[in-house]
Every structure is written in C-alpha cells, then in structure tokens.
Amino acid sequence: MTSLLSRFSPIPYFPPYKGPYEVGTLDIELPVSPFIDSGLSPPCPSHSDIPTVQFRLFYPAALKGQATADGSQSGATWIPSPRKEYVAAYCKFAGAGDFLANVLSYIPRHVYYIKLPVHPAHPILPESNAGDRFPVVIFSHGLAGTRNTYSYLTASLASHGAVVLCPEHRDGSAPASFIREPRHKSGLSELQKQNHPNHKGAENTPSLANVPDGVPRTPSSSGSDSEDDKNVNSNTCPLKTTGKSLNSKDEKQTIRRVDYISQPHEISTATATIRNKQLEIRLWELGVLFAVVKTLNSGLEGMDITDDFHVFPSATTNKTKNTNTKCPSTLQLLQMFKNRLDISTGGVTWMGHSFGGATITQFVKSCWYAPLFRQNGELKDPLYVPSDTLTRHFHPDGEIGERSRAPATVLLDTWCLPLLGDRTRALWKRRLPGPTLGILSFQFYKWKENLRGFRHVMSRKGGAFEEQWFGDAQDERNEQVTPSLPKLDRSSSMDVTPQLPTGFSHSDEAKLQSGEKDVVEEDEEENSLSLKRTASRVSQRSMPGQPDRRLYYATGSAHMSQSDFGVLFPRSARYFTKVDDSEGVLDLNVRALVEFMRERGLNMTPFAEGVERDREIFGEGVVKGWEVVSLELGEEGKAKKKVEEEKKIALVDGDVVKGRRGSTKL
Template sequence: MTSWFSKLNPTPSFPPYTGPYKVGSTHVEIPVAELESPATSPAPKPDLSTVAFRVFYPCQQDSQQRGVRWIPSPQREYVGAYARFLGANNAFAHIFSVVPQLLYYISIPVHHNAEILEPTTNSKRWPVMFFSHGLGGSRNAYSHICGSLASHGIVVVAPDHRDGSAPISFVRTPGAPQKLKKVDYLRVPHQASTEVYEARDEQLRIRLWELGLIHDALLKIDTRVALSNIAEDQAHHNMLVQFSNKLDIHTPGSIAWTGHSFGAATMIQFTKSIFYRQDSTTPSTYRPLYVPSPNTPLTQQITSTSPLTLLDLWALPLQSPSTTWLKSQPMPCYTPGGPGGSTLLSILSEAFYKWSTNLQQTLSILSAPQKSDSSVLGAHIFYPTSSAHLSQSDFGTLFPWVTTKVFGVKEPQRVMKLNVRAILQLLRDAGVEVADTSAADMEVDGLGGEKTGVDKILLTTEGHAIRDWISLRSDDLKDVANGGKVEGGPLEAAVETEVLGEVARDKGSL
C-alpha cells in the first residue's frame, strides 16, 4: 500500500543508494577564525567569515533519522534564486516557478546527523573524498553521487563555495549565527576575454582558499580539536566529535579529489597549485592563485598518487594568462616514478564530448608529456552515450522526464550509476578500500544483487565492453586533438546553466 501511494506522490524523489552501507549526512559551517589557512597568500577579497560543507558518510545500520531537505534553508530564497539563474527560457525554470511547493519537500535519502559507522577498513579509517560543485551548484546539488559513494564506504565532503558560482549562498555570522550575509550569483560571460579570465581567477582564489581551510578543519576534527559548528541545524548537536580518528587524511596521497565542470577545473587548479607550488625557479609571469606554505600537511597530502576524478571538465577557467605556466605543467600523476594516468579519471557527457573546443583543451590538459616513456599510461577518459551535462548532478536524477524530453538523455539513473562505478573502480585501482559493486549495478545477469567484487571491466579500453559506455583512446581522438571539428556540441557561449545542462531555448520548453 505504501508503495502504491508513493507512485501517486508528485514530489520528485531520489532512487535508493545501492552500496551496502546506510548513509548519514551533516551540515558543517565553521568560523574561519578557528582555522589555519595553509596558504601564504592573503584571504580573497570577499569578507567570508566561515567555510561551509556537507558531509556524507557511512552510518550505523540501525539509523532511523529523517532525511535532509534538498533545497536548503531559507528555501524561498533558494527557489527564487534558481528561477532567476535558469532564466525564463530554460526547461527547469518552469518547474522552479510553477511548482515551487513540490521542491520544498524533496528529501535527500540520508539519515540526518546519524552516528557514523565504525570503519570496516584495515586501517580502521574511512577513505575521504572532496567534491567541488560547478556553476549553479551547492553542497546539496550533487547529493546522489556523493551519497552513492558514501554508501560504498567513503566520507564525501561537499563544500558550499561562496564565490558567486551558486545561485545564492549564505554566510552565517560567528557569534550571531541568525545574521546571514547573502552571496548572489555572479554572472560572468562565457566567451574568453581579459575581464572574464580575471573574474574566473578571482572565483578560483576563493575556491582554493576554502578547500585549504576545509582540509585544515578535517585535520582538526580528526584529532579532536574543538571547533564551533554554527550551521543552522547544529545548534544542539556536537556531530564533529564522532569523526575523530576515523578519517584517512594523514597519509600522503590518501584523499581523493573530484569535481564537476567548474568544480573539475577547481580541483585541477588546486592540486597543481600545491604540487607545483611557487618557488625561486618559477617564472615571474606566473601569478599563482594559491600559494601553500611549505611543509604543511596539505603540501604533503597532494602527491603524484592522489586520485583525481573530473566530471565534464570545463576548461576555460584554466586558460587564464595569469596561470599559463601552471597549465603547461603535466598533471602530477605523470611525474617520473608516478602512477601515470591510472589515478586520473575523466568522465564526459556526450554533450561535452561533442563540444570540440572544450574537448581539445581537456585532452591537452590531461595528456601525458610528449617526452614520456611509451609505457606511461594515459588518463582514463570515457563518456556515456545519450548523456547531458546535467546527468552527473541531482537534476538529471530528480527530473528524468525533463532530461529525456529536452536533452535526449536515455536511462538517466543508469548514467549516474556508470559514473559511480567508474569512480569506485578508480579508487580500488589506487589501493583505496571501498565496498564491492553489486551484481545488479554491474548488470551481471543471473546474480541478482549479490556481491561480485571489483569492476575492472568498466575502465578497460579494449573496445566498448559496457553498453553505451565509450572509452576514448588516443587513436579515437587523434583528429579532435589536432583541431578537427566535432558537430553538435552545446553553444560555447552558453554554459550558463552548467549544473542544470545545456540551455533549452533552442530545444523548446515544457
């Protein structure tokens, strides 16, 4: 009977996570004054008195706490901001403007403030991943991919970037947490120009500064240093203490770094800024966006073995003249003696695969140095067919009828599962302990949902081993890398609805 009524419920909902663990989640907002920035560079211009992030984690199997509202509080402000961000011609704007009440009740299927599960890994610590959102995103906008990874035994930290990339965000005031400072969306053109590069550089400065502070926060949390959590729903909870001595964040190279679109560009800039930190040998033309102090835990954390996953990398922010030298440096994994591209995963949507300019820039960024030994492995690069930019965010999962009708996406939930499977296998190959992928997710006939172990077939480059999952080998991309044109990509000047997908004005509306 409950199942029958759920089918009548018009409120969009998420499918259940498929890993073996239940998922807990908590919202964290910590005053900057209680943290130590690993950077020698000054704080960015905006007066940001806190850093905020959501944590997804494996929780006790008997957890019964309620879920988390997908639209954060204050909900009316967020819904209005999304409607403005999308614009009247976008397919999703119809949903946000006509049925906002339904959006208020969308719930992330996690257990709010649940007790963390004791780690089942050999190290007795859970592996940790940072996940950086793109334009139009937030700490909640990628909850399904973050929660899916957490259900396989990963603590996923999703920052709320206050750089003007979210439709709206709020900064609480330490000492007066009910007082909110609003950060509105910053509209920046998507065509390259000096002004555009300067604006994106400033946003990246904020993002990298936030990531450094959040890393420091995790170190303090794990070592049981008392921190104030002034997030709205944490006034009477002390959730941070339970994470002490349970996070695998001290071993160099142990943290995984993941991002979508602008978030993927953020993770490249962050890891390379630390790995190739400025010293006396760097050219004077290089104006770094982030300069970490030497011998800090963060500089020791980023190594050639650090796992890095890039979902629909948006390459324009990495083309800034200020950071040309950094862009010219190979990805850290290609350092002599490093693992090569075995720890580097790029998953494109078909839409971004067909965007020739961005694809050429992506290949240039991810390629092994030309002088590399022929035995050096290149990056894992894949795309699911009939997928859109929004397929890697919650919007593709929550609103499948929109993604199918407007963007031509087929099997949106399966596309999300393919992304999760690939990330999990990248981590396994990097020596990270994560739970098995189920036979159901691996689409193994006749085995039901029993465990099957590793999922190596997903990262193979031998033909197209998985249905609608295309491996991009260097031979496949030769023409594109040499400047060949690929037709049918999204408008290069219209990445405005990044997280939500391509603009719909050329495809009709609902």
C-alpha cells in the same frame, strides 16, 4: 512498499543508493579563523570577505536496513534552507526577473519537500577492525551548483564506504549562498575593516566596494535559517548588514547573501580576470576543507570553534531550530570522525564537475608544484599558495622528492575556459601529477573544442598553451551574422551547462540544440568501432614512470546528467536534454568512480555485490552506454597543427620574397 508509494507522490524522489551502507549526513558551516590562525590555511583572497566555509558531509552510517531499525531520523531536505530563497535564485538563473522569480518561488511548493534518502546526524559506521579508516573525497560543484546539487553521486560513494565533503562555493557560481557571520573572526576582522569603503586609506586598499563590475564579491543582506521567514532583504552595500536573531533574543547573528553573478564566456583578458578571481575563492575554500578534514580526524584537537560551529536543523536529531552548538550532542557528532578518516595523500580523492573540474585541476597543480615554483620563481602571480601543512601533505620533505606522493583526481565534464588565462598559463603547461579519471557526458564529448582542451588537461606531458586557443572558430564566427546563430535553449533551470563560449562551432551547437544522439558510433561498422576502441585503450595504457589516465563518456547523456536534476525530474530531462535513463548514466559514473578508488587500494566496497574486482568498466569488453575516449589530441588538433605549419611556411616564403633580413631559406 515505500518505493511503490513514492511513485504516486507529486514530490520528486531519489532512487536508493546501490552501496551496502546507509548514508549519514551533516550540514555544516564553521568559521575559518581557527584554521588561519593555526597556519592550516592562508587568509581568504583580498578581494572578498568570507569568514566561514559551508559544506554537506556524507558518510557510511550503518549496514542497509539497520539505520531505521535503531529509530534514527530519516531524510534531509534537498533544497537548502532558506528554501524559498534558493528556489527564487534558481528561477533567476533560468532567466526570470526579480519579481517573477519571487512569484515563482511560491508555486512549486512540492519541491520544498524533496528529501535526501539519508540519516541526519547518525553515528558513523562502527569499526570492524582496529584502525579501520574511510577514504575521503572532496567535491567541487559547477555553475549553479550548491552543496546538495550532486547528492546522488556523492552520497552513492558514501554508501560504498567513502566520507565525502561537498562545499558550497561563495564565488558567485552558486544560485545563492548565505554566510552566517561568526562572532569571532580573528585576523579576518582587520581585513573586513580595511575593505570597508569608509575605512581611512581605503583608496589604497583593494576594496570590496570598488572592485570592477563582474568581479566576484560577497554582498550583504539580512536573512534567516527558516524557510518561512519573509524578511530576507537584499542590500547593495557589501559590508552593511542587519542583525537577525537565530538562537535567542540576546544573541544576534548577521547573515549575508551571495547571489549568482552572470559572467561573460568569451575568451578575453576581461573574462580571464573574472574567472581567475572566482578561482582564487574556490581554491582557497578547498584548502580550508582539507584543514577541516585534518581537524576532524584529530578530534578537533587544539581548535576552539564551538561558539560559531553550526550544524543546521536538517542535521540535528530533533526538530528544533535552535542552532546553539554548545550542547554535548553536537560535539559528540564531530568527535565520531576522530581517527576514522584516511588523510594520507592516496586516501584523499579530489573531484569536480564542470567549473569544479577546472577548480580541482588548478588546485591539485597549485599544491603539487608549489615547492618547484618557490625555487624557480616561474609562477609570478599565483591564484593560490598552499599552506606548509597542505604542501607537506603531498611532499613530506617540503620539496618534490622520493617521498612525495601525487594525489588522485576525478574530472567530470571539465570546463576548460577558466584555465586559459595568463595567470593559469604556467600550471596549464604542467601535467596533473597523479592518477586521473575523466568522465564526459555525450554533450561535452561532442563539444570538440572543449574536448581538445580536456585532452590537454589529461595529457601525461602537460598542456600546450596556444595563444589563440579558439582562433579558428573565432574567425569562423566573425564571418557570420551573430543573431542568426542558433542558441542553446536555456529556458529551463534543468540545464546547468555553462553558456557556450566562442569556439563552440555552429554545427556542434545545432546538434546539441536538437538533442542529436551518438549517430557516429551507431552508424559505424562493428569492426571499425572495435578498432577505434582498441586504439583508445592503447592511448590510456599505463606507462612506467607516468601517471595513470582513464577517459570515458556515457552515451546518451547531457551535462546535467552528473547532477541530481536528471534523476529527480526524469520527464523534464527527456524533454529538454533528450536523456532517457538519467539513473543509468549516474550509476555508470558511480561504478567507474568506485572501481577507480578500489584500484588504488582504498577501502571501498564493490559496485556489484560479490564481485571482487569490476574488470569490465575499465576492461577490454563493451559495457552498454559506456565508451572509451582516446587521449590523443584528435583529428581537430591535427588539423589545427597543419594550419599553423602552413602559416609558418607562408611567412617564411614571404620573408624570402620580400628579402627580409634574417629570413630562413627553404
């Protein structure tokens, strides 16, 4: 009956999760200083001052139907608080000016009441057997994402038995994010003091106020945790803040706002510098999240974070807006994860979408190859150096050896441009060490230049770093009049695709603009298509001593199909992105993710009830809407290689003709 009534409501709603468990959730922000002081995490990057980490936590809460039966509260708001500020931020991301964005934030009031079908602060699923632990997933969002943007995908994993942490990155990639200043900052307070423009000697210190335009930073403003507060004002000075009482008249707390920073997408040294600065923040936040997981599993042993630990109103068992966390109920919530998380290397799966996929790729490699780079000094200017605790998570002996166990990664529509800078070159050449599942939307599958880069990411041999990665497409674009090129319609906030960089060909962009379907596969004869699928599966076949690789795409899907927008706004998805079945696309993603984790022996329930193993999703048969992708470089790569060989031959011939000393005669 509830599902039927929701169809007539103007408020968008989520379809039910397919797993056998009800999903619990906590919305958490906590200071990072305890993790830094204990050595579980290095300090935050010097160009930014981020004293907290914020994330949404999903976990199995009860068997289906039992969570509401025990009288627990149901539903958490999808748009984070302060909701008006987030709606306005999305309007600005879609292209509206400040004034128009503020006006528009008052109009779609019904979206304020979108609820996640979860149970805030519900106890975790009771142990069925002694030592029963849940696998852990850490998920990194893409551009314009928040800790809630991928809730259907991540909460679906929780409904099958995983504990999922979804951080909200403070690198300027979220539409907006709010930092609640902790009272105790420990070593971070000195960093903030040094970064202040009025600090003596600031001219010799990387200052937040003097960083180049476009480099991510954390500007400050006052703010409130209530969506009804109308006094959230921007402040141009990065460190000047205004106190705002959240708990009582005697307790002041400053809130800083981090806005979305529009960055160029052309491949250049400046772009690489900007994206590297963002990656530094993102990688550091992922490292802190692992420290959080380790601490929760230990029952907060040795951690004094109660004064500044925030479990927000959407995650409390009552309707009060008091965030004072000294009450026993909050501590009990955190204690329920003690000894319930599988934090072995194989038990933690690293996952990301778009920019998040690039983040996960760089993070896993940074952690895995850290001992090697320490020995040979090959990595001169690393984006992230993991703590000893994190390094030993992968390498118990402190070095790459027999006891090392590579982590598993899941990469959704990975955006390769952030990985093409000089500072990422050394790790780009290294392969991802563990089993990897790549899932593309049809939109990214047709983006041939990015597909080529993604195949290098997925390669068992590592990526070949090309000096002119998009050289051919750059030359082609320069020959045309720039204003005549069609642009992807970005008039709707429904489209969370990164702006297409140089190298996205004119013809491919036109296909995306028109929403062209997968006509290549549809027009092919069945025999030809069968041979193509067979060749793709052969390229993915397991090899002795080599990590497993799986690469697929969902037909009729767009880049935003792996986020919540398609299932919440199906009509808009059909109109703007030509995606007819957003829920079906997401279910294929979840089905593949569940089986990928089950293949590795993790304690996950199957996607279909009563099925011991889902052999179809990765099998030899055909699953509707699901296509296997070859790991080979592809025809576009062969063409590029042929051009390079011809250029080399021409150069040698020229040397012979001109009689240059040291030339090689053919």
